[in-house]
Amino acid sequence: MKVTEKDVVYVAGLAHLELAAGEQQRMVRDLNSILDYVDRLNELDTKDVPPMAQVRSREAVDASREDQVEGLRPSLPHQAALANAPETDGAFFMVPKVIEK
Amino acid sequence: MVPRALTIDAVRSAVQERRATAVSFAEEHYANIAQRDGAIGAFLTLAKERALAQAARIDALAEQGRPLPPLAGVPVAVKDVMSTCGVRTTAGSKILENYVPAYDCTAVARLEAAGAVILGKLNCDEFAMGSSNENSAFHPVRNPRDLERVPGGSSGGSAAAVAAGMAIATLGSDTGGSIRQPASFCGVVGFMPSYGRVSRYGLIAFASSLDRIGPLTNTVKDAALMLRTIAGRDPMDSTSADAPVPDYAATLESDVRGLRVGVPKEYFGEGLEAEVRSSVETAIEKISRLGCEVVPISLPHTTYAIPAYYIVATAEASANLARYDGVRYGLRASDARTLGEMYSRTRDAGFGAEVKRRILLGTYVLSAGYYDAYYLKAQRVRTLLTRDFDAAFQQVDAIVTPTSPTPAFKLGEKTDDPLAMYLADIYTVTADLAGIPGISVPCGNTRAGLPIGLQILGGQFDEATVLRLAHAYEQVRA
Numbered sequence: 001m002k003v004t005e006k007d008v009v010y011v012a013g014l015a016h017l018e019l020a021a022g023e024q025q026r027m028v029r030d031l032n033s034i035l036d037y038v039d040r041l042n043e044l045d046t047k048d049v050p051p052m053a054q055v056r057s058r059e060a061v062d063a064s065r066e067d068q069v070e071g072l073r074p075s076l077p078h079q080a081a082l083a084n085a086p087e088t089d090g091a092f093f094m095v096p097k098v099i100e101k
Numbered sequence: 102m103v104p105r106a107l108t109i110d111a112v113r114s115a116v117q118e119r120r121a122t123a124v125s126f127a128e129e130h131y132a133n134i135a136q137r138d139g140a141i142g143a144f145l146t147l148a149k150e151r152a153l154a155q156a157a158r159i160d161a162l163a164e165q166g167r168p169l170p171p172l173a174g175v176p177v178a179v180k181d182v183m184s185t186c187g188v189r190t191t192a193g194s195k196i197l198e199n200y201v202p203a204y205d206c207t208a209v210a211r212l213e214a215a216g217a218v219i220l221g222k223l224n225c226d227e228f229a230m231g232s233s234n235e236n237s238a239f240h241p242v243r244n245p246r247d248l249e250r251v252p253g254g255s256s257g258g259s260a261a262a263v264a265a266g267m268a269i270a271t272l273g274s275d276t277g278g279s280i281r282q283p284a285s286f287c288g289v290v291g292f293m294p295s296y297g298r299v300s301r302y303g304l305i306a307f308a309s310s311l312d313r314i315g316p317l318t319n320t321v322k323d324a325a326l327m328l329r330t331i332a333g334r335d336p337m338d339s340t341s342a343d344a345p346v347p348d349y350a351a352t353l354e355s356d357v358r359g360l361r362v363g364v365p366k367e368y369f370g371e372g373l374e375a376e377v378r379s380s381v382e383t384a385i386e387k388i389s390r391l392g393c394e395v396v397p398i399s400l401p402h403t404t405y406a407i408p409a410y411y412i413v414a415t416a417e418a419s420a421n422l423a424r425y426d427g428v429r430y431g432l433r434a435s436d437a438r439t440l441g442e443m444y445s446r447t448r449d450a451g452f453g454a455e456v457k458r459r460i461l462l463g464t465y466v467l468s469a470g471y472y473d474a475y476y477l478k479a480q481r482v483r484t485l486l487t488r489d490f491d492a493a494f495q496q497v498d499a500i501v502t503p504t505s506p507t508p509a510f511k512l513g514e515k516t517d518d519p520l521a522m523y524l525a526d527i528y529t530v531t532a533d534l535a536g537i538p539g540i541s542v543p544c545g546n547t548r549a550g551l552p553i554g555l556q557i558l559g560g561q562f563d564e565a566t567v568l569r570l571a572h573a574y575e576q577v578r579a
Contacts, residue, residue, distance in 0.1 A: 034411060
C-alpha cells in the first residue's frame with residue numbers, strides 16, 4: 001500500500017476537498033490501484049531524458065511580442081462579471097468572514 | 102426512423118438555392134431531438150432562441166441572393182465544456198449547473214461567424230473526465246446504435262448527436278481520446294487536430310498541455326470543413342499556433358498513391374478484440390490497394406502511455422480545477438462558517454467521484470516528496486513517447502491503428518474499476534501526449550452491429566494528409 005487513509009486525508013486537505021468517511025476508503029483503494037499500475041514507468045531508465053515541459057512544435061508557438069501598448073482590450077462589464085456570483089452586494093463578491101476576532 | 106445523413110454542403114446549397122430554409126433545417130433537427138433524445142440523453146441545454154435568430158439571419162442573406170458563408174444554415178451543437186455567451190455551460194458538473202458565461206468560446210464564435218446554427222449544448226463526462234459519458238452529473242448518454250451501451254466519452258453527447266441525426270456536425274474536446282473513442286463507438290467521424298491548431302479560448306480547462314477542440318461529423322469532408330472554420334491563431338489563446346490553415350477540403354481528392362502508411366505492432370497486441378482486429382486489418386488492406394505503401398513500424402513506448410497520461414493529466418487537472426471555490430461563479434455550499442469550510446464543502450457537493458479521484462491523484466503526484474518520482478518521471482516518459490512518433494514520421498506519412506481495443510461496452514460495465522475504464526483510451530492517449538493529429542473513421546461493424554473505428558495519425562500540423570487518407574479510405578470502405 002503506497003497511499004494510506006492518512007495520506008488521502010492530507011491530500012484532500014491540500015485540494016480543499018471534504019470527503020465522507022466511506023469515500024475515503026474508496027479513494028485509498030482506487031489511488032493504490034492506479035499508482036501500482038503507474039509503477040511500470042520505473043521500468044524505463046529516464047535519467048538522461050529531459051522532461052517534456054510543453055508540446056514541441058515545428059510551428060513555433062511564440063506568445064511573446066514587442067512591449068508596446070496595443071490599447072486596452074475591453075474588459076467584462078462589472079455587472080456581467082458579478083452575474084454568476086453566488087453572493088454579492090452589487091459591488092463585490094461576498095464570502096464568509098476570513099479573519100475571526 | 103433512420104434519419105437521412107445530411108452533409109454540410111447539402112444543407113448549405115439547399116439554403117443558398119432556396120430549396121429549403123435554415124429555419125426549417127433547425128426546426129427539423131429540434132423535432133428529431135424532441136423525438137429521440139429522451140432515450141439517448143445527448144443534449145443538456147437547447148439554445149432555440151439563439152439558433153432560430155441565427156437561422157433567420159442566414160435565410161435573409163439567402164433571400165437577398167448573397168453568397169453564403171461555408172457553414173450557412175448548418176445545424177450543429179457543441180460539447181458543454183465550450184462557453185456560450187448567455188447559454189448555460191455546465192461542463193457536465195453540478196458545480197457549474199447554473200453557470201451562464203458572459204463570452205463565447207472562440208471555436209463557437211467562429212462556427213457562428215461561418216453561418217452555423219448552434220442548436221444547443223451536449224452532454225459529456227464531468228469536466229471531460231471519463232471514457233463512457235457515465236460521469237456526467239446530470240445523466241448518462243446512451244449509444245444510438247444500442248441503447249444498452251455507452252456512446253464512449255468524454256464527448257459522448259457529441260458523437261451520439263451526430264449518429265442519431267440530431268445535429269449534422271458537433272464539436273468535442275479530446276484530452277486522452279475523448280473525440281476519437283466516442284466517434285468510434287457511435288460510428289461517426291471524429292477528428293482531433295494538432296495541439297495549437299485550434300484556439301482553446303473559452304474551453305473549460307481540464308489538462309492544458311493536452312486539451313484540444315475538434316469536430317465530429319458524418320463524413321471526412323465535413324470534418325475538413327469544420328476544422329478549416331475553427332482553426333488558426335487567436336490572440337486570446339497564446340498556445341494557438343500562428344501557422345497557415347490550408348483549405349483542407351480542396352486537397353481531399355489528391356491522390357494517396359505512394360503515401361507511406363505505418364502499422365505499429367504495439368497497437369495490435371493483447372487486449373485487442375478479434376472482430377476489431379479483423380475489421381482494421383481489412384481496412385489496411387483497402388488502404389494498400391489504394392496504392393499506399395503499408396510499412397510495419399514500432400512505437401516502443403506505447404505501453405507506458407496510459408500511466409504517463411494519468412499522472413500528467415491529473416496533475417494539470419488538480420491545478421485547473423482549483424478555481425472552483427464558490428466565490429465568483431458556480432455552486433456555493435450554504436452552511437459554511439469560515440472561508441476554508443466554504444471551499445471544501447462547495448467542492449465536496451459540486452464535484453463527482455471521478456473528478457475528486459483525479460484531483461486527489463493529481464495533488465498527490467505534485468505534492469512534496471512525490472513530484473520527482475511521479476510528475477517529472479511521467480514528463481520524461483512523455484518525451485520518449487514523442488520521440489517514438491518523431492522517428493516513425495521520418496519513415497512514414499501516416500500511421501493506422503484501431504481507435505479502441507473494443508466496441509462500445511455496456512453501461513455499468515466498468516464504473517467500479519477506474520483503471521479498466523482508463524484502459525479504454527490505450528490507443529488514443531498517445532497522440533494526445535505527443536501533440537499530433539488523429540482521426541477516427543468508421544471501418545465496419547461487429548456481428549452484433551456495433552461500430553468499429555479506424556484511427557489515422559499524422560505528423561504535427563499535417564492534418565491535410567490525415568484527412569486526405571481518411572477521405573480516400575472512406576470512398577472505398579463499403
